[in-house]
Amino acid sequence: DESDGYLAVDEIRFVDGEPPRAAANPRVVALLEKSHLASAEQLAAEYRELWTRALDTGFAAEEAPEGARALVNWLLDHGELVARASPDSEALVQSTAFAAQQQALTAQLQHSRRAPALADGSGEDVAVHIRGNHKQLGEVVPRRFLEALGGTEQPIVSAGSGRLELARQMTAPTNPLVPRVIVNRVWLHHFGEGLVPSPDDFGKMGQPPTHSELLDYLAAEFRRAGWSLKALHRRLVLSATYRLSSRPSAESLARDPENKLLQHMRVRRLEAEAVRDAILAVSGQLNREPFGPSVPVYLTEYMVGRGRPARSGPLDGAARRSLYLAVRRNYMTPLLMAFDFPQPSTTIGRRNVSNVPAQGLALMNDPFVVEQAAHWAGREWSTHRDAAERIRACYLEAFGRPPAPPEAAAASAFVAAQRARYAESPPPEEGAPPPSDPERRAWNDLCHALLSAKEFIFVE
Numbered sequence: 001d002e003s004d005g006y007l008a009v010d011e012i013r014f015v016d017g018e019p020p021r022a023a024a025n026p027r028v029v030a031l032l033e034k035s036h037l038a039s040a041e042q043l044a045a046e047y048r049e050l051w052t053r054a055l056d057t058g059f060a061a062e063e064a065p066e067g068a069r070a071l072v073n074w075l076l077d078h079g080e081l082v083a084r085a086s087p088d089s090e091a092l093v094q095s096t097a098f099a100a101q102q103q104a105l106t107a108q109l110q111h112s113r114r115a116p117a118l119a120d121g122s123g124e125d126v127a128v129h130i131r132g133n134h135k136q137l138g139e140v141v142p143r144r145f146l147e148a149l150g151g152t153e154q155p156i157v158s159a160g161s162g163r164l165e166l167a168r169q170m171t172a173p174t175n176p177l178v179p180r181v182i183v184n185r186v187w188l189h190h191f192g193e194g195l196v197p198s199p200d201d202f203g204k205m206g207q208p209p210t211h212s213e214l215l216d217y218l219a220a221e222f223r224r225a226g227w228s229l230k231a232l233h234r235r236l237v238l239s240a241t242y243r244l245s246s247r248p249s250a251e252s253l254a255r256d257p258e259n260k261l262l263q264h265m266r267v268r269r270l271e272a273e274a275v276r277d278a279i280l281a282v283s284g285q286l287n288r289e290p291f292g293p294s295v296p297v298y299l300t301e302y303m304v305g306r307g308r309p310a311r312s313g314p315l316d317g318a319a320r321r322s323l324y325l326a327v328r329r330n331y332m333t334p335l336l337m338a339f340d341f342p343q344p345s346t347t348i349g350r351r352n353v354s355n356v357p358a359q360g361l362a363l364m365n366d367p368f369v370v371e372q373a374a375h376w377a378g379r380e381w382s383t384h385r386d387a388a389e390r391i392r393a394c395y396l397e398a399f400g401r402p403p404a405p406p407e408a409a410a411a412s413a414f415v416a417a418q419r420a421r422y423a424e425s426p427p428p429e430e431g432a433p434p435p436s437d438p439e440r441r442a443w444n445d446l447c448h449a450l451l452s453a454k455e456f457i458f459v460e
Helices: 026-032 040-060 068-077 079-085 092-108 163-170 177-191 212-224 229-237 250-255 272-283 334-338 357-365 367-383 387-399 405-423 438-451
Strands: 126-129 137-141
Touching: 026 040, 026 068, 040 068, 177 212, 177 229, 212 229, 272 334, 272 367, 334 357, 357 367, 367 387, 367 438, 387 405, 387 438, 405 438
Parallel strands: none
Antiparallel strands: 126 137
C-alpha cells in the first residue's frame, strides 16, 4: 500500500459454516483444458510457466491480465512455493522479499478477540416520573451518580451516555459502597452470613453490619490490593476466624446464641452445584478440564412442555463440573433444584438454605446419584481387597476422616445384610438379564448410603 496506509472495513460477518469457496481462476482453468498434458511432469512445467508469467505481469503491470493478481496473492499466501515458481523469473527476488515481509508482519498479528459490548450513543436526560407514572413528569434530572451517595455537587455529563463517568464515580476513593458490597458478598460465601446480613440492601431498610470496622478495613485492603478477588479470598480463608471450630462452647451459646460475634464457625450446607460436584469427585468420575462449551440438560420423561430441547444431555453431564451444565429456565436439573438452586429468571444475593425431606429423597432416588455410587463402589472394589480398608477409604473420601469403631462395625454389618438380602432374591424370569453380583450390589448400597448422609452435604 503506497498511499497513507488507511484501511476501511465496511462490514464484518461471523457465520457458523465454512467460508464460501472462491471461483476457479480462469488462467488455471485454461491451463487444465490443454489437451497435450499427458504426465505430471508436463503439468508441473505448465504450472511453473503460469506462475512465472503471473509473477512478472502481476508485479510489473498496474493492470494485470485477468487472474494474474489472484495467482500472485495465492503464491504469497504460500511463500514456500514462491522460490520454486521459476528460478529465472525477473520478479523472483521482489516476490521472495515481499513474501518474507508478509510472513513477518503476519506473525505479529494477535488473534482477534470478541466481546458483547454497546457503543456509547447520545445521552438523554430524563424527567422524573412522579409516582412512577410516565404521564406525570417532574423536573429533568441530569445524568449523574445517585445524590444519596454522591451528593448534589457533581459534575454534569455534557456528552455521551455518562456510563464511563458513572463507573469512575462508583469506584472513586471517596465512595466506599462498591468495595464494601463486594467484600460482604465474598464474606457471605465463605462464612454463610455476611457482615451485613442483607447483602442486597445496604440502605436504611437493610440490616446494620455486625462488624462495621472490620468491613471497612477489608474494603480498604481490597481496594489497596488492586481490587483483586483472589487476594481477598486468600485473606479470608487464611484468617483465624475461618479456621474456628463449628462446635460452640456453652458460654458462647448463652451469651451469643446467633453467633453475631463470630465465636465459632457456622455449620454450612453445600450449595447445589457443590453437592453434585462432590458426588462426582468421590466417585472418581469428575472431569476437571476447564473451559469449553456447556453440556445440555439431562431430560427425564417427566420434563415436558413447550420449548423442550430436541435432545437430552448425558445423565452425568459428561462428568463436568456443574458450572458447565446448561441452564434452561423451564427445564432445570431436579437434583440441583432440590438443593435450592436459584431460579435463573432473577438475580439473588443470598440463596435460600433449606433442610427438607425432598433433599434426602433426591439423594436416595436420583439416577445420577445411584450411578455415581456404583462408580465409587467399583473403584474402591478394585483398589482395596480388604473389606475393612475399603470401608476406611470410603469414609476418608466422603467425610475427610476415618470411621469410628462403631461406624466401621455398622458399615460392615450393613454390607453383610445387603449381601444376604440380594443372595436370597428369586431367580430372574426366563429371558431376563441375570442379576449382578450380590457382593458388588451390597457395596454399591453402602456408598449410596454415605452419599445420602448429612455429613456429606454439610461442612462443619
